[in-house]
Amino acid sequence: MAYKVCIDPGHGGSDSGAVTGKHVEKTYNLDTALSCRDELQRYGVKVVMTRTTDKFLSLEIRCEIANQNGCDYFVSIHHNSGGGDRGEVIYSKAEGKGLQMAHKIAKEMKVDMGQTEVKEYKRLNKSGKTDYYAVIRRTNMPANIVEICFLDNKKDVEIADTLAERKRNGKEIAQGILKHLGIKVDEKGGEDMVDKIVLYHGDADVFAAIVVAQKHKCPMMKESDFKISGLKAKEVVQIGGKSEDANRFQTFKNAAKLL
Ligand SMILES: [Zn+2]
Structure with missing residues (x-):
């Protein structure tokens, strides 16, 4: 049976996410996510997108889309801000498959995206009992949030500041997911x-x-x-x-x- 993965381009519509000069997170997230979708589909993975256009969606609705479609995995794609210099992959307190998938995605980011450092972590609410991030807490399946780079760091943003790079980044995230699913990835060839x-x-x-x-x-x-x-x-x-x-x-x- 084919796997079903929900890909969630963060933000959208009235919610731009991080904005630094010409770098607009909602757009970068969507560019990356669409390429991620294409690569997953190329290997027969069913993909459910929370959005394919520039529109606003609440965090609750994003989770509902994944839950109601019975997705096996959920991956939310973001670009960071706040002056850091690294990529991040966040997984849930349940760890397990979500943690394993995070490892695979982080590895692709380091090896093939050129991200120098990728921080993998979970973040809990103050109570220490639930996951901090809604899209991880409210989804019923293993979920990751991927923060590709910092848009407000001149050096870090260089891995995502052209459309070609964002397409590559989406492809690499997909390859991390595919490897986690045990699907053999053709790294070099493919549709291009x-x-x-x-x-x-x-x-x-x-x-x-x-x-x-x-x-x-x-x-x-x-x-x-x-x-x-x-x-x-x-x-x-x-x-x-x-x-x-x-x-x-x-x-x-x-x-x-x-x-
Ligand atoms: Zn974001």
């Missing part, structure tokens, strides 16, 4: 790597690219889009844009050699 791709330079090269891509049974893309896509290919077949391609006829002649 294709065997072969045809890249065309300009719109005049599209037709030649279609023919070549069909022949090679591989996807095709505009060269400029490929450069910003983050995709990688083991083999690139280039159509047009080379110095010998003086015009589209020459491009087609060159493309014909690839058929």
